[in-house]
Amino acid sequence: MPPEAKPIEKENLHPRNPHRERYNFKQLCKSSPALRAFVSLNQYGDESIDFTNPEAVKALNNALLKHFYGVEGWNIPAGYLCPPIPGRADYIHYIADLLAENNNGVIPTGSQVKILDIGTGANCVYPLIGSSVYVWQFVGSEVDLIALASAKNIVALNKQLKDKIEIRRQTSKASIFNGIIKPGELFDVSICNPPFHSSALEAKSATDTKWKKLGINPKQNNALNFGGQKTELWYPGGEAAFITRMIDESALTPDSCKWFTTLVSKKETLPLVHKALKKVKALDVKTINMAQGQKVSRVLCWTFLG
Structure with a gap:
């Protein structure tokens, strides 16, 4: 029996986010022909991909980055985080709104705007989107040597990014x-997508839950849903401990x-990090709500400057 209605997708994304509409796979395959091998009709009769297949998700990301942001040759090492592009773009657009608040409501663009991406990852997605859409300058930091090399390689493959993105080793x-x-x-x-699990066991449990929701027995699939290494997925004490450490160091x-x-997942x-911000006497604190479908996230912002 056919489903009663198609699911609503991405309705809560930022108004400037180009990924609010359903993926146009004909356009995406035209931009990136390698995606075609992963596209088929889903249960609703629409073109889609198998989102449980890491290679399919990687091919989709490659096509999205090329079609919307002009990125060539995007790739990541096996086992590293393959992020959903729409949600990553949302963070960038909300940061643009934050900057506009102190610029007479106008989003500042161009190389005079400098953004620091803490833990840019092997995918380097935030700098790719921000430099393309708003022509901002980015510095991405990374502690993992394989991720560091991957991010540098992505920048090197795109000559238009050479003077816009710098990757620094932590x-x-x-x-x-x-x-x-x-x-x-x-x-x-400064922007950051912190590791939000408190341990490898918690990360695995969350992944198993994702697989079960997709109708797959997690025991038959040991891979994390979208990949991810230890530094990307978990930190002792979870995101609260990591963000508290970030707040203390920012002071x-x-x-x-x-x-x-x-980001705060x-x-x-929130109560824990707001307490930490009060302790270090941040002058202004904002919490921006974000949502992608049923997933709710937040951007925590603070400043010491008047």
């Missing part, structure tokens, strides 16, 4: 801003960023 696993921000350097915004370099920001994290 040599200390105990540091976030220290060792990355140079003396006297000022960023307009040691308060003049380096006009706004510090991070769990609602229960």
Whole structure:
């Protein structure tokens, strides 16, 4: 029996997000012919891909980045995080709105705007989107050497990004801003998608739940839903501990960023991090709500500058 109605997709994305509509696979395959091998008709009679297939998801990301952002040759090493592009684009657009608040309502564009991406990952997605849409300058930090090499390779494959994106190695696993921000350097915004699980066991449990929702026995599939390494998925104490550490370290370099920001996945994290922000005497704190379908997230923003 056919389903009664098609599911609504991406209705809560940012108004400027180009991914609010259903994927146009004909257009995407024209931009990236390699995607065609993964496209078939789903239960609703629409063209789609098998989202449980990591190679299919990677091919879709490649096509989206090429079609909407002009990115060539995007790839990531096996086992590394393959992020959903629509949600990543949302963060960038909300950051643009944040910057517009102190610019007479006008989004500042161009190379004079400097963004710091903490833990840019092997995928380098935030700098790719932000530099394409708003022509911002990005510095991406990364502690994982394989992810670092991957991000640098993506930038090298795209000559138009050479002067827009710089990838810096974080040599200390105990540091976030220290060792990355140079003396006297000022960023307009720092962004971060922190690891939100507290342990490898918690990360695996969340992944098993995702597989079950997709109708797949997790015991038959040991891969994480969209990949991911330890530094991408979990941190002792979870996202609350990581963000608290970020807040404490930001207070040691308060003049380096006009706004510090991070994604917050769990609602229960907010009281803890707001308490940490009060302790370090942040001058202004904002929480921006984001949503992609049923998934709700938030952007926590704070500043020490008047």
